[in-house]
Amino acid sequence: MPEPRAFSEGALGDRGASGTTAQDTARRPIVALIGPPNSGKTTLFNQLTGLRQKVANYPGVTVEKKVGKVAFPDGRELDLVDLPGVHGFSARTLDERVTRDVLEGRVEGVRAPDALVLIVDSTRLENQLMLVEPVLELELPTLLVLNMSDELEERGGWVDDGPLEERLGVKVVRTSARTGSGVDKVREFLAADVTVLEPGRSTQPRTLTNVPRGVALPMVDAFTARRARVREVVEEAGFRPPGPSALSERVDHVLLHRVWGPLVFLAVVVLVFESIFTWAVPLMDGVDLAVGASGSWLTSTLADTWFRSLLVDGVWAGVGSVVIFLPQILVLFFFLGVLEDSGYMARAAVIADRMMYRVGLQGRAFLPLLSGYACAVPAILAARTVEDERDRLATIFVTPFMTCSARLPVYALLIAAFIPAEPFFGPIGKRAAALFGLYGLGIVAAIGTAFLLKRTLLKAEPMAFLMELPPYRIPSLRSLGLRLLDRSGIFLKRVGKVIFTVSIVLWTLTQFPRTELGPPLIEDSALATIGHVIEPAIAPLGFDWKVGVGLVTSLAAREVIVGTLGTIYGVEASGDESFELQDALAEAMTPAAAIGLLIFFAFALQCMSTVAVMRRETGGWKWPVLQFTYMLLLAYVGAFVAVRVF
């Protein structure tokens, strides 16, 4: 398959057409793949295009618009667009809006599709065919794919595709996207029945709604009438729904049990934490060593010029400080992937929903918030699974309060420098208690903020929380592996860009004003000047300009402050860096100011990558600016109070 990835930037890139020339896209037909969540849409997409993306049981997980190229033996090609899974076209959720906009040809730089492939889970045929009527109203060549037909028959169900074809007036094929059976028939349809529609036809405006065009019925009646038509069709096709999955019944009996359910849930949360903070550590140390070693190698290879300094002290150090989190994110996503693909995540969301509902969030927010303990960037992306727009915004807003692992090096340094290793309560030492306290502080802030938001800016009556519980399935290693590749790529690309830029800016600030000997000492640099400028503002918190510089550099990523303070306090990088830095800090700061700094870091949004991803996910600067200000204010007040209390 020739470079599907480069291709995905083309016809349906975020900023409209770019990589592919206009001529190219004009000649290639566009086919949209539509279907409800969990119908196997993404699996079929992968089978057809060879382009990989996330496959899971968790409803609504496919949100990114993805395009793949399908090539035919005769050299022709077409673009297949994988649309988000939707239940309808009310445009109530982000997914539904994206789907509707693409189908109606309203996405800038994207031509409306020339043909459609509608995929449904045949074990739930009657309900899923509710999508057919609005899709047929688009009057495009359409293929109906009855997926999971093997599962339907295994569980004693039945459907005859002949009458379906006749009644609906579309071609029907049966597939099992998982095993790949029937996929060649989909390919045949694409090869034989799809051509580029004449421009006037494919760009004419269409409207997709749940309520049929020109029918003045109350919504419920419209739905009921449509359902009656669907029922008539499936009855004619001899559709017999499958029996319940006996295995899922038995497993649910334990995993949703009144006592065992929450215990398993807790065990899963503990396992995920354990994996992030214990199992990922050797890998992270490995990355750290590799970054350090390659940096030293560069230093020794290159001549001592400003370029070497930019490369090693700027880019290498900055990017390295973020790449170190990659193993952790991979481990986290591996576990979350297993949970999603097995079908447990939907159950976990149901268990968590009661708790989340109380603070104004909902069960689907559980996954992003849990991910937030590793890194807010993938967590905010994961918040797309939260269907309700207000709930999604609230989830995104509170995610950065989860103690991400970039805070840990800062916490570790300050706690070791200022909190004595004494027993606090029973076997728990003061240091551990302080760390727990900081985690707790984040949770309290998140709950308070969610509570506040849902009563002010995001005030709304709670929408119904509906969660489909898919049958339990054994996750496939291939799908997990593909997802890890995909996710790590996204993380590196999104974060890399920001960190790269911020690192260069910060490095430049350390290079000016130039002296005769070259770059200034750090205390004379432009960066220090910034530290001095903000000193009056942070003086009430007990921070001096040096901490101020650290606060500025930590905007790149929180833990960068550790390296910055090390440089400013003139600690030589002798391997015992943090140990000496602790002594230097213990002399320079009061314990109260240190606690203030800890609390500042618990609250402040010191992470440009998060701000950048928020802007992207909320579609503007309003939310990131509001959030940055809010968290800064909270951090300031928190530190201000702490300095006076302790």
Next chain:
Amino acid sequence: METSVQLPTVPAAASHEAVEDLRLGQVPLRQTVELVSIDLPPHHAEPLLERGLLPGCRICPIRSSPGGDPIISIDGSLLALRKETAACLCVRILEQFQDAG
């Protein structure tokens, strides 16, 4: 163009007096019932309708989540609801399913 004039609650024919006062939340586990109406404003009812919770459909509460929320079987798949939502679903017991399950 929006064509529909949406009524506050469900079928036009069913006045409030006529709607039986049995709610899904009160139905014992494994008792198959038929959905009569949804006592929610249209905007809130739409996601339910999209997932097949339509007047006339058959629902069977299969189990309770640990938090006491119902998990129902509908069209051969499992759907979890909140009990607040279940309290808005007016249902009637189907006699032939009285002792089923």
